[in-house]
């Protein structure tokens with residue numbers, strides 16, 4: 001739980017940017033709902049009711065998607081309802097249940113179940129994912145705000161209005177809601193684009209959020225919930241730990257532009273593999289930069305893993321071959337090969353990477369078993385370009401996103417997942433050795449949107 005909240009804290013800048021934007025969108029043209037309206041709208045919303053659905057109560061007659069006029073009485077906060085008392089002309093008549101035997105079940109449970117660890121289904125059983133430093137959430141986060149986002153078991157849109165709901169109504173504060181129309185949808189799209197989701201993904205996400213909800217009144221909390229659901233849906237298929245194979249040494253080629261965090265990530269991964277009982281060898285393949293080699297040696301020491309180096313300017317492919325030999329001799333489980341990231345001369349880099357692959361395949365025709373592309377999340381949309389380039393340079397099998405801490409550009413992960421569908425194996429959330437976490441789509445979605453933040 002501690003690590004989870006750390007992740008959320010560190011992604012705060014992304015969520016605060018989105019939250020500010022959502023606040024502004026809903027404020028503009030929104031109006032305060034009476035608490036009873038809030039409850040009913042929320043219930044209907046969580047049911048995913050289409051605007052063509054039957055009215056939820058005699059007074060709740062949202063007639064058509066295009067109709068921006070809310071049918072509810074505006075702004076006034078009614079006197080608290082007494083259990084069983086009449087609730088007003090435009091409200092569903094509360095059933096007279098003077099002594100309800102039981103309150104409605106679990107009124108403030110969040111809509112989604114806590115995330116389960118992702119499995120890589122097509123791996124043999126002995127292939128384990130990267131050791132997860134994330135604790136599984138021990139209790140689901142609660143959705144703040146007066147209107148619980150509950151879907152009562154087997155209930156209709158306005159079902160479950162017993163004793164408990166009336167209690168909630170009495171305590172609920174007014175909520176600002178805005179009717180979802182084309183203008184608001186456009187503003188949402190712009191906000192998501194500004195949050196680095198990219199145009200295509202932002203439009204798709206906004207459209208999915210709006211589906212069946214045009215003409216409905218939404219609060220900021222509800223929009224955050226819808227957005228988090230949509231982000232999690234997109235991210236779930238790509239949240240896959242790096243597979244570990246039984247055949248050793250497993251060769252992991254690590255690529256990415258200079259400064260993206262390759263060295264740091266190799267050190268963090270090596271440390272996690274070691275903690276999982278694996279023996280690891282690192283090869284310092286960026287032989288042209290002495291500083292890069294030194295950094296890798298420092299990380300090797302921290303992780304307790306040997307780092308093979310070669311004289312400055314020597315052939316990285318030759319070092320990779322020597323490293324293969326050593327890894328085999330040592331019976332190492334993993335060989336991680338760092339590479340240069342000079343995109344300035346792409347043809348040279350492509351040839352360098354291709355040669356490394358040719359040479360290690362002399363020892364193992366299936367190597368490299370993983371080609372990890374390390375991306376710096378703070379580069380925002382540029383990360384998309386880097387994926388395109390490196391997919392051409394090397395057979396990228398998965399991504400590690402670094403520097404998600406303190407960036408307001410976390411939305412780029414959604415664009416990456418939507419566009420490329422490459423597995424995101426891990427995320428870097430700091431500069432320390434244990435600041436590498438498995439990618440959890442639900443945590444990420446909630447941290448990005450600021451929903452259910454504890």
Ligand SMILES: Nc1nc2c(ncn2[C@@H]2O[C@H](COP(=O)(O)OP(=O)(O)OP(=O)(O)O)[C@@H](O)[C@H]2O)c(=O)[nH]1
Nearest residue numbers: 258259260261262263264292402403428429430431
């Ligand atoms: N805040 C933060 N900083 C990170 C993270 N990962 C790496 N860094 C920092 O990013 C900088 C570059 O990281 P490196 O690992 O040296 O990057 P590289 O891709 O190996 O760069 P070159 O050695 O120049 O090829 C360093 O200052 C790291 O401490 C992260 O997840 N969060």
